[in-house]
Amino acid sequence: MRTSLCAYQPGTGFSEPLPQRRPSFVLVFGATSLEDDSAFWADLTRTYPDTPIAGCSTAGEVLGTRVTDGGAALGIVDLERSTARMVTASVRTTADSHAAGAQLAKELGAADLRGVLVFSDGRVVNGSALVRGLVENLPDGVVVTGGLAGDGKRFDHTWVVQDGRPVRGVVSAIGLYGASLTMLHGSQGGWGAFGPERTVTASEGSVLYRLDDQPALEIYKRYLGDMAKDLPASALRFPLSVRADRNAAHSVVRTVLSIDERRQSMTFAGDVPQGSLVRFMQASFDRLVDGAAQAASDAMSTYAAGDTLCLVVSCVGRRLVLGERIEEELDSVHSHLPAGVCTLGFYSYGEISPVASGDCGLHNQTMTLTILVENAAPAV
């Protein structure tokens, strides 16, 4: 596997000439505004006419240990002993999420499928349902990672690359095939729950209405104080820790994607089931940076040297909290990676990765890493 990294900024263009070869696939993570940069997309499709181009809009592009906004981070990937195939599905409403996942899984399924990278619309899709649709229809043991597209702190709309151009309401997936390929992964948060535990007294799927019979939005506004004017972005500072019931030891983290003042509701990136128990979470700089390091350490725990690409999907909520210090979490990731590993990725509205138990799920507020390794000898 050979990977070339490249940055793009409107006005200054590509940081270096695009490699003139026919790669296995190209990854593009860019600002929402890149949607209107027709010259960029024309350059890309002209250079790589028959190559699958995957990616999505972001809340920040990651290249190495740098985070930028307004442009794009590109990875041109050549697989030497493996193959890649890309498929897409449309998602018009949230209710389509599960079916979209199932469709992608069925189109990609094959005996030598090793892993799937998923890039999804970040505003319409219910990430939990999408992942369920995928996992239920993929052969056992296939690793699924990826993330939901972002839109900076605006939460207005997102795009996903389809047929070499940015399209709204789409989910794309790259299937990676071949015995030489290994997909390692790690996902950690660093957030801690605080304050009282509340019961979800009214919700529908990922839309939350009431906590302990009070409007959820009202509680958020009370906690945010002056910063309530920056909703929904400011709500990312208080993700929810959600557990199914009093006996559940395991909890998931959910972040806000949008709010509806008229219905006093909040839409989250994944399910917030009625009857479940939630607590607000918060994080310190150090805990987030430590969490990122832990994710890298987890992913590298079974690493065997080979051609390596590291895909970073980190949550917009972390970026909001870390602010100017955001690159510290990328530094801490890099300190656990072998020297010279190509790293690219994006800040997202939701991360997809298996958890410790092996089940794949949607995460929020995590640093999620996928380490793609192509070995000379087939992976066991």
Add this chain to the structure above:
Amino acid sequence: MLHPLFSRQLARLGIDPEKPPSPEVWAKLLTRISLAYTEADEARYLLERSLEMSSREMQELYERTRKSSEYLIAFERDKLAAVLRSVAAGVLTLDHSERIATLNPEAERLLGFSEAEASGRDARELLGVRRLERSQTGTLSDADFACKRGPPLPVSYALTPLYQGNVEVGGVLVFFDLTERQKVERLKSEFVSTVSHELRTPLTSIRGGLGLLAGGVLGELPSDARDAVAIAHENAERLVRLVNDILDMEKIESGKMDFDLSVHDMSALAAQSVADNRGYADQFGVRLLLAPCPEQALVHTDRHRVLQVLTNLISNAAKFSPSGGAVTVQVSAHDAVVRVEVQDEGQGIPEEFQARIFGKFAQADSSETRIRGGTGLGLAISRSIVEKLGGAIGFTNLPQGGTAFYFAFPESPDGGPSASRGAAMMPR
């Protein structure tokens, strides 16, 4: 030493700390520094805000929890008081040294003491009993509890330990008034006794008449009539035995059985009983044997009642032994105890029946009453007689098969009553 964030900001803008930057880069640096301050302010604001909000919510929750737990405690206390008020039994709670802590209204009514009068007093002293039987499982004991006014109250009670967590903090004494039940029992006994007496007189005549007929004293009967009269005579005998047993039982229970005590030789009594019952054993094809006895085994007892017990045990042994088998009566005297044992060669006592074998109307299988011709009262009467005479009675299944019933009395070598107690005479 620069702050890591500031060092990073300088590096990102390509600024050498030793050299002043260009005006454009300087402006960018100021913007980034200002942003870092703003972010730090925001983080601090949110931290303070969330601390304040969650503290307020936690305080509200605490207040709510406190109020609801106070309400719940009061509710539970009232419920418990209502249960104790309504329960149709006297309930006393005792501390670990058996001092009374509380009385429920039924206990106050039955005993005549108010809670204020009884509280803090020693329960045994107040109730006029030497000791209170403790039971983990609530097994009932009988006693007479002293009342403030009037005669002692016959009660059935259970004293069970009271635990708080794993610590025993005292006991709960629950008691029931037996006055009414005892009155009913008395009425029932009197009724049975009256009826039995009324039955016995005509029955005695009938038995006598049938005996004369069956014995041929009144002339030879035709063969068919002889059989019928024999059956009628046998059943009349059985009915007389039943009536006599019921009357004995009633006498024992009402405390009206009198004993004629003097010194007797148990060896002689055993020999006489063997002789008396040999004819009965013959009916079952069972040999009745008397093992060698001590020359003299004196006990201070009631001769007639001891013979009644021996007859009961021997007739049972004969009935439950196989035809051709033997029943052995043995008298022994050791350690100042005279013991009489009746061994049979029957099937032994089934385990499930052993606990109630000395109860009234006890038969391992009720159909046996008809087959074996017993009343089911013999062992109950025997036990009562032996215990009232200061002895002990019991049985053991023999390893070689069969059962040995025994009873024992204190030996009375000087011819006077012995001070030995029953428990000391049980087998070791």
